[in-house]
Amino acid sequence: MGTWNHRVLAEVYPNGEVEFQIYEVYYDVDGTPNGYTANPVTVGGSEMKDLEWTLKYMKKCLKKPILFAGDRFPQEYKNENK
Numbered sequence: 001m002g003t004w005n006h007r008v009l010a011e012v013y014p015n016g017e018v019e020f021q022i023y024e025v026y027y028d029v030d031g032t033p034n035g036y037t038a039n040p041v042t043v044g045g046s047e048m049k050d051l052e053w054t055l056k057y058m059k060k061c062l063k064k065p066i067l068f069a070g071d072r073f074p075q076e077y078k079n080e081n082k
Contacts, residue, residue, distance in 0.1 A: 006061040009069040010077035033074035
């Protein structure tokens, strides 16, 4: 059975601009990313503890490598302009 977690994905536009957003990324049984949600995730819930849980796990994704969105998924995004 595969798993999921929050990850930052980079959308690179034809004009070179990059937009970073958080998605739920899904993994196969070997731990390889194999898909992500159609839309970035939002923070919401029926109780405040739902928001706290989501924000806690979203913060963890900021320490992981950024992945490309689109055709280059799941390659890692590396900013050549650093």
